[in-house]
Amino acid sequence: MKTCVIVFPGSNRERDVARALQAASGKVPALVWHGDSELPPSDLIVLPGGFSYGDYLRSGAIAAHSPIMQAVKREATRGVAVLGICNGFQILVESGLLPGSLIRNAELRFQCRTVHLKVGRTDTIFTSHYNEGDILRIPIAHADGNYAADPDTLARIEGEGHVAFRYCGDLGGVSAATNANGSVNNIAGVYNDNHRVLGLMPHLEDAVEPLHGNTEGAKFFSGLVESLA
């Protein structure tokens, strides 16, 4: 599996995700500078977490206009897998590759803590090593992760099974009380129409080895490797 991780000015979790991918695949992902206009041949393109362009204007808004994003859009249209985590999710939303938007957390503060996630469908390239309804403990670290969408979009996302993960309680309850940041329907991650583009806020890449105190994100990367190998 060939993987590339896009580095924007202000990206800061490229190393975390590159490590998780390396551990799962045995191969070192290519780091691609945002100013490039061509991507190396890739089975998976990753937009990592961070504060691209300082998240000035709106989170992800400026990065969405980086030269490399034209190439990412082109590849996504061809069906190449794209994963955006945290700031990467914000960039995917700003660039139109995913529906909806990500606004300030309901509590108005940056939040770094471990939350519970409920896994949605497992017939995608990303979640094949999980079981539907699995409850994962995964850290979040963001200020703008409150997923919002207009009623039509929301109905479509829900109706067509595009919700990848939801914030839940330790027993799987999905409610306002178990909503990490105010996201509509507790949505933590969404797919595009063909389920080959995924954006999510939680940092699966920081929960992949015993020293993290948590390995519940590891199956995400092993599943991806198996699907794309």
Next chain:
Amino acid sequence: MSEKIVDEAVALEHKLNAEEWQHLLTSLGRVPTMTEVGIFGAMWSEHCSYKSSRIHLAKLPTSAPHVIQGPGENAGVIDIGDGEAAIFKMESHNHPSFIEPYQGAATGVGGILRDVFTMGARPIANLNALRFGDPSHPRTRHLVAGVVAGIGGYGNCMGVPTVGGETEFHKGYNGNILVNAMTVGIAKQDAIFYSAAAGIGNPVVYVGSKTGRDGIHGAVMASDSFDGKTAQKKRPTVQVGDPFTEKLLLEACLELMGLDAIIAIQDMGAAGLTSSSVEMAAKGNVGIDIDLDQVPQREPGMSAYELMLSESQERMLMVLKPGSEAMAEAVFHKWELDFAVIGRITDTGHLVIRRHGKVEADIPVSSLVDEAPKYDRPFVRIEPPAPLDNSQYELPDTVEAVLLKVLACPDLTSKRWIWEQYDSLVRGDTVRGPGAADAAIVRIGDGLEASAKALAMTTDVTPRYCKADPYEGGKQAVAEAWRNIVATGATPLAVTDNLNFGNPTKPHVMGQIVGCIEGLAEACRALDFPVVSGNVSLYNETDGESIPPTPTIGGVGLIADVAQAVGLGFTAPGRDIVLVGNIAGHLGQSLYLREIFGIEDGPPPPVDLAAERKAGEFVRRAILDGSVSACHDISDGGLLVALSEMCLKGNIGISVDLPNSARFLFGEDQACYLIETADGNAMLAAAAAAGLPARRIGITHGDRLDISGLMSISLPDLHHVHEGWLPHYMNG
């Protein structure tokens, strides 16, 4: 500007007193220009010259076989094996944070990060030690919210995890809060960068952000006390931070450091271009010529005076190898940062500043540095209070009621509301983050590789101890930092000190400074824990009231195999709980006394450094033997608070047998540890063989904190009390 007549009154505006003004005239041999007096004012400020503390700082031990660079550079450097070095420092941003909490705290983090990456290190961890005023003070809530958001806003964007620290509240900080920020970085020992300029004719290069009018006089302001009216008027002296630009500056600097281009590099911190150029020239014994017209500027019409004293953030000064300018410029342009050759190294020994072709300053560098004032200020030795009559402080209520009150007090309540606003996980190397162990544990990794090694880091000081007895309090700050590192299994290596005090012209404050420094020195020597970097913040005083003496210690240790490190939370039911060390029941200056009886009295607990060393080395060896599964030292609040924290972190209850004694349960004796072990008898035998007092107090069990015959509370109830205060206060 230059038309204004420079006289003693102008000098006074720059906080140079009459004596210093005469000294300046003699040293320079003429009346200075306005730009020159500004430069002298900054360089001779307390902040830059350490004029009141220098002779006492010399008492601190600063060397050891593993010390590569002690105080005097941008940060301290220690050997951590395998050709690697840890580079770290702690620095205060107290005055600006009180005036404008978000930007003050944010730029404090930015400044300390620059100090570390200037030396070629990749920052891997931030910590911070915060002191706020009484929770009932009208400004406290606003200051907490702003400082925490500022620290998070900067550190999170930089991609450096904030992994530890401490936050306390006391009315002694009502008029002067303390924001002490620490950064720890990692570098290869053969790629450490220093600030001594060299090479006559070599280019002096400015990189980073443009210079604006922000933060002018910051160093002078930070060397002044407040009165009730002035603090808000000083707002324009506070700098404004841009963590995005600093992130670019970090990456650009590290990229250029990988090429063979840099001779010397210095960040522009307090007193901006002035202190960076003067320090580089002084360390290299050379002169420096700067043409200010070449400095990238944010706004038009800036004078030489303004350009030299601006504290605009995210800027660096470098001396490059001749011919490497184009290569360096390409790196900085890739990262969309300004790059400008603004001067040359000279053999004159003078700092020469030109603006619009005119010489605005021409000062011997030695006048600014070597001839800076140095004071042996008068001081009085502070006598500790008489011992308490402990019989007056028996438990006034049930053990449970007292515990819940102590555990919920602002100093001991959970600080989750604060540290959840910090990204403690970015980089993926945080093994024990906030609240998980006595010291934060961060794995050392290079590129995508992860080594087995990790650093243990902590910040500590107990100001009420320092106030009652500066010498014992100074010792205790070092001993607690050392103990917190030991309690994870790591070997303590070195410290950075951030010395926060009031007005040094007052003999009793000077007595606190001298006493604390002598106590620190004694403990650092006894524990082989040298000081490699630090910062002094004086004049933390408002309306004549000085803060409690607060010499914050940032400790760093090393553990060879991170898998051996332990946290403070209980890990499994059915394990033995062993107390190592002797509890004499010291109640003087305890939180029990303060929270239950409303008094801060008596001497602080004495620190027996030989006993510390003996207990600590025993505990560390036991952890590395694999016979310890959790460990927590006894500190603020005493034994019962420590046990509660171990239960709450591990979400595992205990069943223990303890005497019904305030002194035993809440005394703050030093050199004591609580250990969870699978084999208590073996631990007791080992302690006996080592000549250490130890006793088995019970087992981990169930989901209640249960003390036979004294109290029993469910962990959810305990959790509720411990977690409740801060969110409730902040939302109030």
